[in-house]
Amino acid sequence: MIVPSLSQQDVSLLREDTPGVSQVVHFNNAGTGLVPTPVLDAVKNHLDLEARLGGYEAAAAAKSEMDAFYSALGALIGCKPHEIAYIENATRAWDMAFYGIDFRDGDRIVTGRAEYVSNYVAFLQMKRRKGIEIDIVEDDESGQIDLKALKAAITPRTRLVALTHVPTFSGLINPAEDVGEIARAAGVLYLLDACQSAGQIPVNVNDIGCHILSGTGRKYLRGPRGTGFLYVSDAVLDQLDPPFIDLQSANWIDENSYELVPHAQRFETWERYVAGQIGLGVAVTYAIGFGMERIGNRVCALGAQMRSELSGLSRIALHDKGARKGGIVTFTVEGERPEQTKDRLAAARINVSISNAASARIDLPHRGLDAVVRASLHAFNTEEEIELFVKALGRLN
Template identity: 35%
Template structure:
């Protein structure tokens, strides 16, 4: 069991994070700051490609690049064969959705109110062509998706349940495992978008009961942009037929016939950045070495501190919902559009996010929101950085 994160341990981690000393970063939900170790792993492989040739370097680094599946499986309580490597969350989620096959008139897709806008775009285009419907699962009084309400919606036409675990527009954490229990009882495919959860919370796919789980590596895992992880439950793989394949996902037999792989890599293509995968391997190992329970505890503590202090500022409205909350802190400043807040803070070297309706349209419209400012924290975030952010927001209010 990894040791708890002490102030000395956090300072040591910051010392191995170049960006920690050049910016005040509160946009970890967009992309976090990579460690020196991750940067060195990427650079080392690029040098191998430059000196050996890219294909030869890929062979030389195969043990390192393939370790990503083992490390991700360890992190998710899964098997390496249940892990596919992607270029990011949207690509992984969309590839798995497209592999569900043809849809029919009357088919129903049930989604949480907080579903990511990119996922909704994929689903709506398919539903419009097929005559299927997308329906929103009601939320409870805390704002979280309600498992009992989901149960009441079910019938034989429901073909997919989709949930975004940690919404992009605030600190709410949806009851993903409780939704999974409903899906499993009724044998309905369950897709879980864990974009903000992977690397921030412990992730146990057995407990969650999901068939598909997706996550990028650039957020809480602090890995390189352009990389992602796709989990597919082993008993669900055969139900997915990729919309596109190559000689990695469907190698040809001696007769020249394509044979789809029997593992999650049937949704993966042969081409990818081996240098970035070396970085992913390092980022995953670092997160496992720190311990996901420790990361969760630290992020929760930092986020609660920031949230409470923002709530004390006149003119600031904290917008987070839910009984259990994440490291994403959403707020608005009276008299300012969120983009203006983001720009004003950026001028002072402070990075935050700014989300519009397109990010989470069902939720923002239901709550009458047009935009939110988002300060997302990491286990690297310090009290001094929180004070710097608060002082900057106070300056806007004055």
């Protein structure tokens, strides 16, 4: 069944709910999305409650709203609520799983060139600590991870397949489902970084076949900053040992013993940004209300429109890759540093970002790039905003 994109009425409603669109053209959703009013209200209301009642008392009064976070995330990615943990950001969520794997000397991690800096430096640290090896799978001719090469790279010593679903520095959407089939056939743990994909496109852990998935609240889900989540399948829960624990993640049995709680909340800490947890649950429910397939269709269509428009400008070089592309568009302007392009667009009240080689050491330098300008669209953006953006770049051109 073909799922339609959002209607113009839907887009109007999204914009009515997003105060920031009256201030800027926001093409930096891969950095932070513009928060919608229901999320702002949820966070502010809980902070007001804390001010009136006290933090502990407010959390107790808002238990049902806090619990709703787990149900909302479960519905978003197709898992059970108890397979979700609330973590303060996507990097820490990823870390809690990765550092919970009992790596041994000689174990191998298979990854691709789209891997993000925070993940890859963790691989390097584990290599230094435990003597693991890192196998980088090259891209295929389209620019996505080469599935045949991936399959060939997995050996009896492979402990983990780690993939960034949507990298922060190109329009690529990696074939996460195909990678899941390969990992499943090989019987290897599969860790997916969904930091840029959750909220941008549909993400279903059953379809993907990943055992572990990490994500953030602040980007395409348009939740509060300082919020993230971790999915750990029941099937592999006992294969991971949280790198640190507290009274939230473990029960203290007696003077000499403890036991981990029997669900993904063993990866949480007791102290948390309660208003943020509530706000992220509201943000997820808000996105689900519009339909993730419909949101994803619009985001990808806007990305395709922007690429098409930019391709008509003589001094613009596009740097996106992959058989499937999303709402992140990367480019450079001939004769101008990306920072200069960003500053000139900012003067026109257009938000974009920069992706530097320091965040993509095994990708951008491999393609001869030091940095790219990144424009990242969301469903609330409009075709007219793209036209304004292209005209602004044309004046720079």
